[in-house]
Amino acid sequence: MLAKRIIPCLDIKNGQTVKGVNFLNIQNVGDPVELGAEYSRQGADELVFLDITASHEGRKTFSELVTRIARHISIPFTVGGGIHELKDVDTLLCAGADKVSINSAAIKNPDLISEVAKQFGSQVCTVAIDAKCGEDGVWTCYLNGGRVPTDRTLFEWAKEAQERGAGEILFTSMDHDGVKQGFANEALARLSESLSIPVIASGGAGKMEHFKDVFIAGKADAALAASIFHFHEIAIPDLKNYLAKENIPMRIV
Amino acid sequence: MKVAIIKYNAGNIRSVDNAMKRIGAEAEITGDPEIIKSADKVIFPGVGEAETTMKYLREHKLDELIVDLKQPVLGICIGMQLMCKSSTEADNGKVDCLGIFEETVQKFIPNEQISKVPHMGWNTIAPQSGCPLFKGLPDDPYFYYVHSYYASVGKNTIATTNYINDYSAALHRDNFYAVQFHPEKSGALGEILLKNFLEL
Numbered sequence: 001m002l003a004k005r006i007i008p009c010l011d012i013k014n015g016q017t018v019k020g021v022n023f024l025n026i027q028n029v030g031d032p033v034e035l036g037a038e039y040s041r042q043g044a045d046e047l048v049f050l051d052i053t054a055s056h057e058g059r060k061t062f063s064e065l066v067t068r069i070a071r072h073i074s075i076p077f078t079v080g081g082g083i084h085e086l087k088d089v090d091t092l093l094c095a096g097a098d099k100v101s102i103n104s105a106a107i108k109n110p111d112l113i114s115e116v117a118k119q120f121g122s123q124v125c126t127v128a129i130d131a132k133c134g135e136d137g138v139w140t141c142y143l144n145g146g147r148v149p150t151d152r153t154l155f156e157w158a159k160e161a162q163e164r165g166a167g168e169i170l171f172t173s174m175d176h177d178g179v180k181q182g183f184a185n186e187a188l189a190r191l192s193e194s195l196s197i198p199v200i201a202s203g204g205a206g207k208m209e210h211f212k213d214v215f216i217a218g219k220a221d222a223a224l225a226a227s228i229f230h231f232h233e234i235a236i237p238d239l240k241n242y243l244a245k246e247n248i249p250m251r252i253v
Numbered sequence: 254m255k256v257a258i259i260k261y262n263a264g265n266i267r268s269v270d271n272a273m274k275r276i277g278a279e280a281e282i283t284g285d286p287e288i289i290k291s292a293d294k295v296i297f298p299g300v301g302e303a304e305t306t307m308k309y310l311r312e313h314k315l316d317e318l319i320v321d322l323k324q325p326v327l328g329i330c331i332g333m334q335l336m337c338k339s340s341t342e343a344d345n346g347k348v349d350c351l352g353i354f355e356e357t358v359q360k361f362i363p364n365e366q367i368s369k370v371p372h373m374g375w376n377t378i379a380p381q382s383g384c385p386l387f388k389g390l391p392d393d394p395y396f397y398y399v400h401s402y403y404a405s406v407g408k409n410t411i412a413t414t415n416y417i418n419d420y421s422a423a424l425h426r427d428n429f430y431a432v433q434f435h436p437e438k439s440g441a442l443g444e445i446l447l448k449n450f451l452e453l
Contacts, residue, residue: 002416003375040440045375071271076397076438096267121300123371123399196368251375251395
């Protein structure tokens, strides 16, 4: 049976791993290749590396890092952050990334999704969506790491992304991110049921039960988390053994 | 040992080269017929679309070359599908492939239980024989998959996986081996399988 996936996410700035809490307040948590290899040994199913460097030099450092990751790590990995155009996607895939995650650039220019899917295949194209639920219950999509609201709403945008050729949706609930009180399961379940591509849940993991909930109540195909893994609050082998005991299909290494 | 990785218009070829380096093997990504023919082992990898990749193989006469190889050959993902008899991944609904395996390739049709295509992620394989490719693997080993088309189960099937329906996870005939999953992206078990292939 297809296993549910556990995906540690590593934020990268100037070639180093960092994790922002609520998108702010950054602490250094180590070398990306070493950390990624360690997560792979522990049983991570995939890895996500997000480049949060803004400068041009930083972008070059990141693609060099991607080359190094591809040489050393034997599980699939997605890279994202700062992808503006097809050329950026080409650079990162050539460096050895298995998938790219496109966020703000896809909302600004939805044709980018179609172009990436056509040129490289849907399987490389993850569309990341940061969204926040208003008091009226409407989930609004945000740009630029959650700083700029748009007129897009979560469900219609995810559907359009799928129709344009996205291979997966990575949905981060900004309301839940960093709060460690569980994932946005209601929205996730609705998203998962309305799409025919996998949904990766992000934002809100605080304890092991939250992962069980996101796979059962949230119907997610994969769950992504960062700080709880980086700060050793939850060990991946313990998490996977727990979920397997709860009858969630897990790949145990 | 010389390992040739066939270069053609499919993606993800470098990741096989990276995996070879990780297990200490020297490999060369090449479209040169002489290098491919003289290699000890040949890997036919890739991610891509059947019709355009078949067209490229024919135009570059790699189709005849691959069929005539005598050394162990390992097809991966689209490589495996191209080694089958035919695929429905084509504008007119059917493209003839290399015909090394008599199995045919078709698209997953979602059912009530499983609505998501592509089949993406880690799934188990059930080996059907004592093929040396699977030596040293634990029971119900997990491998990484990304695909929307699958090869049917037939007489060349040596392992199956279930997603929506049973299909061929691996095929074997004479010196030709093929896997639908990505051993180069399947962690430690993938490396065991690749080492087993190099020891054939």
